[in-house]
Amino acid sequence: MKDYDVAVVGGGLLGSSFGYGLSARGARTLVLDEGDNAIRTALGNFGLVWVQGKGLGMPEYAQWSLKASAEWSGFADRLRQETGIDTCFHRPGGFNLCLDDDELATNLELLSSLRREAGDGGYDYEVIDAAELKRLIPIVGDLAGGTYCPHDGHCNPLLLLRALHAGFSANGGEYRPRSHVNQVKSCSDGGFLLLSKNGDALGAAHKVVIAAGHGSPDLGRQVGLDITTHPDQGQVLVTERVQPMLEYPTNYVRQTDDGTFLLGPSTRDVGFDLSTESGTLRDIARRCTRAFPLLKNLRVQRSWAALRIMTPDGFPTYQQSDTHPGAFSFSCHSGVTLAANHALLTPDWILSGSIPREYDVFHPKRFDVQKNAAGH
Amino acid sequence: MKADVVVVGAGPAGMSAAMVLSGAGASVYVVDEQPAPGGQIYRAIERPGNVARYGEDYAAGADIVGKFRGTDIEVCYETSVWDIEGGASPRVGLANPGRAQLVDTRHIILATGAMERALPFPGWTLPGVMGVGAAQILLKESGLVPEGRVVIAGTGPLALLYARQMVEAGSKPECVLDTGSAGVPVGLWWHLARALATDAGALFKGLAWVRELRNAGVRRMCNVRSLRAFGTDRLEAVEYTHNGTVHRVEADTLLIHDGVVPNTHLALAAGCEHRWNELQCCWTPLVDENGATTRTGISIAGDGAGIAGAEAAACRGRIAAHHVARLLGLIDERQCRLGYAADCRRLSRIRVLREFLDRQYRPASATGTPHDDTEICRCEEVTAGQIREVAALGCMGPNQGKAFTRCGMGPCMGRQCGDTVSQILAEYHHLPVADIGHYRIRPPVRPITVGQLADLE
């Protein structure tokens, strides 16, 4: 008899969503997390709950994101009722702003491809011309136009993490920080033992879920799970607080419930470097002031960098181990959007012992297929 | 814009460093936020009449400022440094109200000095509560002195010095509430003896201040605890505990002081390693005897490297500058060692006095952390109790705490709350502060606008 039904390695957005959902179902759950100085991608999110533009080449991912968006409102209500924490979820729909005609053309092509791939299922978006954009968002600059999707929204990702932790704790889950898992061992009598670098036992459970962000590949290897991810650095600027001016989240800029503006996005391949770089910050500032000239006089209060967990094709990888039954791994870079699914649906897969067939598309064996296909 | 060395700060450390480097043939830029040199310790020293008014320690600064003015070193006044990038090609981000720019350089010397240690207690955010150092700046800049019912609270030589300056300027504090002990505890007599042997003058000066205050009729209480400030829109009264009894005094102004700590934000943003100083209860950059940090291309001199006072700042400025001059190939090893030998000797003496002062004037946080109801983060109005709440949820350090409560996310970027938060979490989790860690600081370290950032080349 193991101490826990499920041990989750990682207390970020995935790990704490799973932990919250598992504990809500009465499973004895342990979440093992690192300390304050860890990479913690969970603390570096823009906060979008986004559907628009996702899933080219994998319509199931588009559907998965849509499902998450649909669940989010109820999810936010539930978290607020259970923990008293308001995750500030709003879904007025979101805009992909296009600074110039090239951007607009690329965006329209992407969305019409997605609509084609969705087939009878349909794919919701509206093309917004420059004049209409100005009417809907008066503070926007002179842009080529944009696209609007009613399923897009945003939240406070830090309060989301806090609410998940609080809910997990209230459900009787056990959270252990400063417990870096170095080894996952199968036990002869079933289940798994988790060990630190020194060989200290950190916990034992019938099932183990690896949701350790950049730490997942090393752990997955030990239990027959092939996890391939690489870090993609994004930087964000945060301004001082301002009176509410921007109701809609956009791909470049959103205004938070605190009144601050978040400016992004960016992508850099710098390994595991978490330092910001003035050139990137400058480029973000340039693009965002084109989108919203009003931002020019706002003070930048701080910046930060985070390392997205990118799979080879950018889509989630979900899998269970064939060689070590009861071991699961989940990796993705959309932990905010998918939090609703990860908290409300995924725990059932874990407890039942297998991921439903309909989600086979998220299995990383698709990369073997892609690799083989590329070889022809 | 390029220079061999950028010196951040035109206080005693910065001025000394710049003059040595300029003398060795380096091109030097000095950057300072004030419109004139002197830093905070010699602030407004060129204002007519100041040199004669505010004591001999202050007056000593006129000499170095005069020498500095006499050089042709290029200085950017009223300019902030918002970013530091170390490494093989160091860069400094500068900003004044007009524009922001990046300066390429070969080496950076941070001489950003110190700030007053935060002393949080219930009611400390009320208008009318300000730092003793702040009041001293008002005196030096504009000749202002607080009038009405003024209470001074806290500990440290500056509080005594300022009380005396107030009296000389014609205003008398209601009382001085010293959170420190009355005499020198037996356990410190050995340190005291050593300090007397090296710098008796400094200690007798302090005693003289105490005597002058007594002669002026200023009440001074020691071993004061549990400060609380009351008022609706501004300060109206101060409560404190003395000898087990709670006292209340009506007040218009409460000047607080709990010693000074290094200004570490630029060094933190640059990725320099820091250590927790147990004695001074603050994070201090890790530097070697030459002022070199753990980041290539960045040195720190003066109080910014660890509190030691103005004279030590000048010594460390010169030592760091000689080291950098040698790194840049402007002087050789022998010239370097000769150049700073005298300063090294002076520093050893100053260190002995420091060892006594650090132990005699322990900060309030050494004896305990603030009550739950005390606002720790003034910017985001987060209380000590709210920090303890998220500690209970498993937050092990200030960065997770920041994420869950916004503590440290406001405009001051954790300058006022950083040390306190680390101590609260350490106490809650029964871990050393060194294990808890400090805020991750990112640029901009001083505010710049989105537009200024966009206009960077």
Next chain:
Amino acid sequence: MFKRTQPVTDPVTIYFEDRDIVAQRGEPVAAALLAAGVHVFRTSPLSNSPRAPLCMIGNCFECLLEIDGESNRQACRARVQDGMRVRKQQGVRALEENDEG
């Protein structure tokens, strides 16, 4: 409450809310206001609590004021100039259309 111990030798006039204040050219705006008996500089964005200068070295961000139309300027770092228009910083700043750069 602060009083001047030396006279103003280079007087200029600045405007705070509906008051004229005589100040010393080039002194910190915070000093000029404190000398004129101003107690409250701003109200905090979260709870509208009254705030005033704490540190005077640009580290506390409590002395924020609106100076010549620009919000959230640190009064300890701004220097008095003739004709300066100063207002309290009430809570969160607004962003006007004419703020466009």
